[in-house]
Amino acid sequence: SQEERTSVLGGQVDVEGIARGIREGRFKKVVILTGAGISVSAGIPDFRSPNGIYSKEVGGRYGMTDPAKAFDLAQLHENPKPFFSICRDIFYPVRTGAIKPTPMHKLIRLFQEKGVLLRNYTQNIDVLESAAGIAEEKVICAHGSFASGRCMSCNRAADMEDFWQAVSINSVPQCICGSTVRPDVTFFGEGLPKRYTDHYFQDIKECDLLIVAGTSLVVYPFASLVNQVEPKTARLLINRDAVGVWKSYEEVESLREENYRDVALLGACDDGALQLVDLLGWRQDYENLNL
Numbered sequence: 001s002q003e004e005r006t007s008v009l010g011g012q013v014d015v016e017g018i019a020r021g022i023r024e025g026r027f028k029k030v031v032i033l034t035g036a037g038i039s040v041s042a043g044i045p046d047f048r049s050p051n052g053i054y055s056k057e058v059g060g061r062y063g064m065t066d067p068a069k070a071f072d073l074a075q076l077h078e079n080p081k082p083f084f085s086i087c088r089d090i091f092y093p094v095r096t097g098a099i100k101p102t103p104m105h106k107l108i109r110l111f112q113e114k115g116v117l118l119r120n121y122t123q124n125i126d127v128l129e130s131a132a133g134i135a136e137e138k139v140i141c142a143h144g145s146f147a148s149g150r151c152m153s154c155n156r157a158a159d160m161e162d163f164w165q166a167v168s169i170n171s172v173p174q175c176i177c178g179s180t181v182r183p184d185v186t187f188f189g190e191g192l193p194k195r196y197t198d199h200y201f202q203d204i205k206e207c208d209l210l211i212v213a214g215t216s217l218v219v220y221p222f223a224s225l226v227n228q229v230e231p232k233t234a235r236l237l238i239n240r241d242a243v244g245v246w247k248s249y250e251e252v253e254s255l256r257e258e259n260y261r262d263v264a265l266l267g268a269c270d271d272g273a274l275q276l277v278d279l280l281g282w283r284q285d286y287e288n289l290n291l
């Protein structure tokens with residue numbers, strides 16, 4: 001009903017309406033969906049931005065004819081070198097601590113500290129969530145991560161110390177059977193981890209506020225989570241450009257007129273995160289995070 005719709009954000013369909021809902025305790029089961037954009041300011045390129053891994057400038061450095069195949073299983077079998085060079089240049093610095101969590105990661109941590117984080121579903125494989133002190137239980141790495149790995153032929157679990165040792169000297173990590181060891185990141189065409197399938201349905205049903213940050217929302221089934229929340233669930237996008245349903249609002253006036261629950265904070269993720277921190281009155285807690 002109209003009344004139910006208005007009550008979602010108290011008729012205030014903007015970021016202040018979202019912040020008020022959190023401050024007043026109406027939103028206490030927050031699901032946060034994240035993508036590569038939240039780690040860009042830390043120094044990790046995303047896929048699809050002009051200076052992303054799919055670009056000629058960045059991806060092209062690795063000698064691939066098509067950088068968009070960097071995370072393609074067939075490509076990994078054929079020529080594993082480019083993928084592992086990307087691992088060394090882009091993801092190894094997280095392991096050594098040279099790359100640090102961003103304000104957006106810290107905001108997610110604060111949602112956890114305040115007891116209102118139901119779950120963070122991340123498409124990222126960089127495990128900066130863990131560096132930000134977000135509890136393992138609160139994070140679902142929807143596209144896997146570098147936390148574990150296995151042999152591509154005998155399936156033996158990898159020792160990730162050995163894996164990174166090999167990657168760091170720019171060689172291809174090898175199993176004792178002689179085959180290539182890969183990290184448990186989800187390549188295109190592979191199924192999503194069990195932890196994702198085990199939790200998403202219940203989490204999405206329970207969630208009262210959905211925050212989407214730093215993703216182009218083009219990879220499925222992850223992107224479809226946005227459409228699966230209840231009609232009474234508020235949705236906030238923090239991203240450089242309007243994507244998914246937020247893009248439709250820009251294109252279709254009738255949708256815009258009927259909008260009672262969707263808010264977009266367009267711009268850099270860090271700016272959006274800090275704006276929200278301030279609106280929530282969490283600045284001191286933010287400064288106190290020692291990461």
Ligand code: CNA
Pocket residue numbers: 034035036037038039040041044045046047048049052053123124125126127143214215216217218219238239240241243267268269270
């Ligand atoms: P994507 O398709 O590259 O989209 C990134 C989105 O973030 C775009 O909409 C950008 O406009 C936006 N964006 C980029 N930088 C910023 C910024 N500083 N502030 C605000 N918005 C920004 O990446 P997706 O995550 O949507 O695609 C899913 C893939 C990317 C997943 O399967 C990941 O494994 C994969 N990936 C992960 C990482 C990582 O772990 N950090 C890095 C690169 C790719």
